[in-house]
Amino acid sequence: MDELESIIEAQREKDNFWWTIEFSTPLSDNSEELLSTVAALSDSIGSYIFTEKDSEGNERLFLRADYDGTKPLDDLMFMVNFILKDKDFKDIDLTRAYKTSNQPWEKQHYDAFPPLNVGKSLVVMAPWHEKEEIAPNRTPIYIYPSTAFGTGYHESTQIAMTLLEEVVKEGDTILDVGTGTGILFITALKLGADKAIARDIDPTTLDEAKRNMNLNGINPKVCELSEGDLLKGFKGQVNILTANILLNPNVSMLPDVRPVLKPKGFAIFSGMTSVESSMFLSVLNSSGLEIDKELKIGDWWGCRATKSWS
Ligand SMILES: C[S@@+](CC[C@H](N)C(=O)[O-])C[C@H]1O[C@@H](n2cnc3c(N)ncnc32)[C@H](O)[C@@H]1O
Numbered sequence: 001m002d003e004l005e006s007i008i009e010a011q012r013e014k015d016n017f018w019w020t021i022e023f024s025t026p027l028s029d030n031s032e033e034l035l036s037t038v039a040a041l042s043d044s045i046g047s048y049i050f051t052e053k054d055s056e057g058n059e060r061l062f063l064r065a066d067y068d069g070t071k072p073l074d075d076l077m078f079m080v081n082f083i084l085k086d087k088d089f090k091d092i093d094l095t096r097a098y099k100t101s102n103q104p105w106e107k108q109h110y111d112a113f114p115p116l117n118v119g120k121s122l123v124v125m126a127p128w129h130e131k132e133e134i135a136p137n138r139t140p141i142y143i144y145p146s147t148a149f150g151t152g153y154h155e156s157t158q159i160a161m162t163l164l165e166e167v168v169k170e171g172d173t174i175l176d177v178g179t180g181t182g183i184l185f186i187t188a189l190k191l192g193a194d195k196a197i198a199r200d201i202d203p204t205t206l207d208e209a210k211r212n213m214n215l216n217g218i219n220p221k222v223c224e225l226s227e228g229d230l231l232k233g234f235k236g237q238v239n240i241l242t243a244n245i246l247l248n249p250n251v252s253m254l255p256d257v258r259p260v261l262k263p264k265g266f267a268i269f270s271g272m273t274s275v276e277s278s279m280f281l282s283v284l285n286s287s288g289l290e291i292d293k294e295l296k297i298g299d300w301w302g303c304r305a306t307k308s309w310s
Contacts, residue, residue, distance in 0.1 A: 182209030
């Protein structure tokens with residue numbers, strides 16, 4: 001083999017494999033967020049999340065993360081092990097690491113994210129499904145599955161989307177707190193809302209939300225995206241507020257929600273388990289809000305609330 005051929009061969013080899021590392025952790029309220037954070041911190045180029053039962057029948061959440069095959073595996077493992085030393089990730093196990101050959105990354109993702117019907121009128125699709133037939137009664141929401149939370153595959157997102165599709169109307173302004181991929185505000189805009197304000201405490205999610213806006217043909221002029229902690233510093237009033245976070249941030253935000261809702265506005269909360277619902281509802285009632293609808297999918301629970309006037 002001459003020098004040029006060996007360079008080409010080396011390049012082909014580089015292009016044709018990825019490192020794949022699989023992490024797992026017991027299923028909990030924040031397990032998906034923790035695994036996604038590990039993938040983001042370790043520069044994964046794409047990841048896929050799934051659940052499986054362990055030998056004792058307990059559900060575990062797995063994240064299979066792909067990495068650039070051009071980097072030495074030793075360096076990658078060193079970095080990953082360093083990240084896992086953080087106390088926040090103490091329950092995360094590195095299950096296995098391997099080379100994924102001759103299996104294009106797009107193909108793996110293609111298989112991993114088939115179109116998913118959500119609620120009565122939505123279908124979440126990865127962009128490579130764009131050409132697939134869409135039922136006439138469903139609006140496609142294109143989401144590029146990457147490291148931000150919000151592929152549509154998590155029940156908490158499906159709860160929020162379903163509660164949202166039932167009330168969003170033309171002309172609405174939505175405030176999406178903890179936007180992740182942007183899936184909730186993109187849904188609202190595609191169902192007729194006029195304007196979206198979206199914030200996330202993690203600034204890295206905002207680029208992903210922008211990419212998804214683009215995929216869905218959303219005019220950037222109707223969206224304000226910023227880094228932000230819950231409702232801190234937010235001034236203004238909206239027709240719909242969405243927050244698919246977790247029990248504690250949702251509860252701590254509740255006292256600030258009523259003032260940001262317009263008179264007939266709705267607040268949609270998700271990211272909590274059925275067990276946590278009574279705790280959340282007791283604080284909701286003392287925050288000048290009243291329940292409009294509750295929704296449960298699997299172990300997950302969410303609700304829609306309005307201003308109470310009594
Ligand atoms: C469960 S994900 C929800 C993503 C998306 N909205 C969905 O429904 O799928 C929660 C998001 O909230 C963000 N988040 C967590 N704590 C937050 C806070 N205090 N303020 C704003 N965003 C926060 C996380 O970074 C994450 O992107």
